[in-house]
Amino acid sequence: MQLSVVIITFNEEKNIERCLLSIQSVADEILVVDSFSTDKTCEICEKYGARVIQNPFEGHIQQKNFAMKNAKNDWILSLDADEALTPELTLEIWKVKENATHKLYEMNRLTNYCGKWVKHCGWYPDTKTRLVNRKHAAWGGVNPHDKLEAINHESVGFLKGDLLHYSYYTKQDHLKQIEYFGKIAANELHQKGKTVGFATIYIKVIAQFIKSFFLKLGFLDGRTGWQISYLSAFATYRKYTILKNLK
Numbered sequence: 001m002q003l004s005v006v007i008i009t010f011n012e013e014k015n016i017e018r019c020l021l022s023i024q025s026v027a028d029e030i031l032v033v034d035s036f037s038t039d040k041t042c043e044i045c046e047k048y049g050a051r052v053i054q055n056p057f058e059g060h061i062q063q064k065n066f067a068m069k070n071a072k073n074d075w076i077l078s079l080d081a082d083e084a085l086t087p088e089l090t091l092e093i094w095k096v097k098e099n100a101t102h103k104l105y106e107m108n109r110l111t112n113y114c115g116k117w118v119k120h121c122g123w124y125p126d127t128k129t130r131l132v133n134r135k136h137a138a139w140g141g142v143n144p145h146d147k148l149e150a151i152n153h154e155s156v157g158f159l160k161g162d163l164l165h166y167s168y169y170t171k172q173d174h175l176k177q178i179e180y181f182g183k184i185a186a187n188e189l190h191q192k193g194k195t196v197g198f199a200t201i202y203i204k205v206i207a208q209f210i211k212s213f214f215l216k217l218g219f220l221d222g223r224t225g226w227q228i229s230y231l232s233a234f235a236t237y238r239k240y241t242i243l244k245n246l247k
Contacts, residue, residue: 001097004029004071005079007050008063012081013039015166020048022084022164026077026093033067041081059184060146064139075100077131078139078148082166083109089161093131102157103136104129104150110162114170116224122216123228128163129156144184171227178235186242195247201240209233 005027030050035057108125218225
């Protein structure tokens with residue numbers, strides 16, 4: 001089985017080399033769909049043998065479906081630029097290449113937050129479907145929270161090993177992402193006619209903190225768990241206040 005690894009990028013020079021190094025042994029093709037980066041992202045991708053296509057960014061779901069459609073092979077491993085394969089996960093992918101028993105495969109994602117690996121807060125195991133035959137899957141969900149979904153209720157296999165996710169290097173990185181994702185999510189909700197009041201916002205913010213810090217055992221991650229839980233609640237606040245202002 002021939003495998004295309006597809007990645008969407010925009011100004012990812014900080015992350016992309018680590019991602020590309022991790023896939024060298026399993027990728028028969030590396031396809032990068034870039035939305036006109038202004039840094040060295042494309043240069044680094046070409047250095048590692050990637051085919052780079054420029055395409056205007058209209059949304060995470062749209063861009064990832066475009067990337068999957070333009071790959072040379074039907075079997076696709078879809079990664080983000082800030083992700084990388086562990087050796088154990090690489091071995092599992094090799095087993096699928098030799099004998100695929102499903103059309104879709106999922107794996108656990110382990111996130112590094114400001115230098116700390118996060119095992120709680122609802123962040124692990126963050127199971128993602130990423131290895132698929134494109135004839136049987138497509139990107140769906142609601143921007144910016146895209147997900148690969150089976151087209152015809154196919155069963156999904158599971159791969160051992162972790163997909164490493166290097167999410168945020170600083171708290172400021174997290175805050176910038178909250179604002180960026182908040183605007184996208186609020187606009188998606190607004191286009192669907194959703195509205196929200198102050199009381200609902202308050203309840204959702206408190207519920208998000210309780211869920212992350214207590215129900216999902218964020219307190220076991222110590223100070224990191226507190227910061228993630230607090231900022232997750234803040235992200236909920238920003239998304240819904242932006243939505244309310246759109247109204």
